Amino acid sequence: xxxxxxxxxxxxxxxxxxxxxxxxxxxxxxxxxxxxxxxxxxxxxxxxxxxxxxxxxxxxxxxxxxxxxxxxxxxxxxxxxxxxxxxxxxxxxxxxxxxxxxxxxxxxxxxxxxxxxxxxxxxxxxxxxxxxxxxxxxxxxxxxxxxxxxxxxxxxxxxxxxxxxxxxxxxxxxxxxxxxxxxxxxxxxxxxxxxxxxxxxxxxxxxxxxxxxxxxxxxxxxxxxxxxxxxxxxxxxxxxxxxxxxxxxxxxxxxxxxxxxxxxxxxxxxxxxxxxxxxxxxxxxxxxxxxxxxxxxxxxxxxxxxxxx
Numbered sequence: 192x193x194x195x196x197x198x199x200x201x202x203x204x205x206x207x208x209x210x211x212x213x214x215x216x217x218x219x220x221x222x223x224x225x226x227x228x229x230x231x232x233x234x235x236x237x238x239x240x241x242x243x244x245x246x247x248x249x250x251x252x253x254x255x256x257x258x259x260x261x262x263x264x265x266x267x268x269x270x271x272x273x274x275x276x277x278x279x280x281x282x283x284x285x286x287x288x289x290x291x292x293x294x295x296x297x298x299x300x301x302x303x304x305x306x307x308x309x310x311x312x313x314x315x316x317x318x319x320x321x322x323x324x325x326x327x328x329x330x331x332x333x334x335x336x337x338x339x340x341x342x343x344x345x346x347x348x349x350x351x352x353x354x355x356x357x358x359x360x361x362x363x364x365x366x367x368x369x370x371x372x373x374x375x376x377x378x379x380x381x382x383x384x385x386x387x388x389x390x391x392x393x394x395x396x397x398x399x400x401x402x403x404x405x406x407x408x409x410x411x412x413x414x415x416x417x418x419x420x421x422x423x424x425x426x427x428x429x430x431x432x433x434x435x436x437x438x439x440x441x442x443x444x445x446x447x448x449x450x451x452x453x454x455x456x457x458x459x460x461x462x463x464x465x466x467x468x469x470x471x472x473x474x475x476x477x478x479x480x481x482x483x484x485x486x487x488x489x490x491x492x493x494x495x496x497x498x499x500x
Contacts, residue, residue: 194267194294194325196355198384199403200233201416202269206408206455207242207255208464213471215251217258219464224262226463231416233404235263236296236358238271240334241408241451246470249279253286260291267293269327269356275300277319284320294325296358299337306343310350317351327356331388341370345380358406360388365400372401390444391415395434398422409444410457411437413497436494440487449474453484460488460500 205227208219227235237259238244238252247255256270270287272295274280284295297316303309317326328347330339339347339361348354361367368387374380386406387397391414394405398419405415414437421430444453452474455467467476476484491498 192265192267192291192293194269194327194355196381196383198234198267198356198386199419201231201404201412201419202234202236202267202386202406203227203230203232203412203415204239204241204388204406204408205235205237205259206451206458206464207238207244207247207470208455209466209468209470211466211468213468215247215255216465219466220255220258221262222465223458223463224259226461227412228264228266230412231420232263232266232412234267234269234293235259236269236271236406239296239329239408240271240298240331241454242271243451243470243473244271244273249283252283253290256287256292257290260287269294269296271296271298271329272320273298273300273329277315280316281319281321284324288324294327294355295320296327296329298329298331298335299339301336303337306340306346309337309339309343310346313347313351313354317353322351322353325353325355326351327358328354329358329360331358331360333360333362333389341367341374344371345374348380348383354383356384356386358388359385359397359402360407362389362393364389365393365396368397368400368402390441390450391418392441392445394418395422395431398430399427408454409437409441410454410461410463411440411495411497414495433495436491440484440491443484443487449476449480452476453480456481456484457488 208216391409459467
């Protein structure tokens with residue numbers, strides 16, 4: 192299976208589960224996959240920022256990708272291959288595609304500042320990994336500090352036929368989605384899939400602006416899948432009602448420095464993973480924070496029974 196511009200639905204960004212002593216928890220990988228399938232995932236993305244990819248050894252990265260490919264029962268698996276140098280990027284990209292991955296995701300390095308630097312980087316990245324590998328642009332300026340305008344994204348797409356998807360997580364970014372869809376409508380940019388991140392914080396309106404689905408790591412992937420489905424059916428109020436019920440927990444997850452710790456804690460409580468450990472260095476929730484998350488879960492359960500733990 193190869194990723195293409197028709198991809199839609201829910202592609203959860205998977206965390207990497209670890210044991211308390213820092214080893215990759217392979218049993219929890221299987222549990223995570225099973226829960227994503229039950230939640231309605233139409234694909235999955237691994238080794239992203241949430242997956243703590245920089246803390247993994249190359250063979251660990253490859254083994255995790257291969258386990259997801261084997262477990263997702265034919266659904267597309269996207270693998271983050273961002274690296275400081277193109278040699279490492281090429282090795283992982285070619286290796287995971289050989290294992291059956293559908294495509295790769297490439298984030299721009301933080302040093303890029305000008306439009307020419309950004310477009311030049313993606314030309315070089317495409318040349319490095321091979322034009323036969325479908326890839327996803329990760330547009331995440333809040334963390335990566337690289338600002339991509341709609342025109343820059345259009346240029347990357349037009350110059351690189353193997354670019355088939357944008358992971359959109361600019362903030363504010365709703366107008367960017369509208370601009371990209373306008374390019375497609377006037378014929379100045381070929382169609383691409385747009386899946387959105389930012390923890391799902393703007394998914395309600397991102398779908399209305401033309402997004403094809405979600406690619407993020409919120410600890411209730413079922414909610415993301417439901418919002419995408421309801422919006423596609425035109426059930427706007429139902430989509431917003433469900434989204435609004437989850438908004439306090441979504442907001443809490445957005446805290447810089449502890450967001451991943453919050454997600455892993457909730458996923459552990461939900462039985463998605465056995466342990467909420469991060470590989471060092473990593474954030475840790477103290478007792479007060481855990482109590483606050485538990486309180487938010489209890490409140491959410493009054494509206495969404497899936498939060499009853």
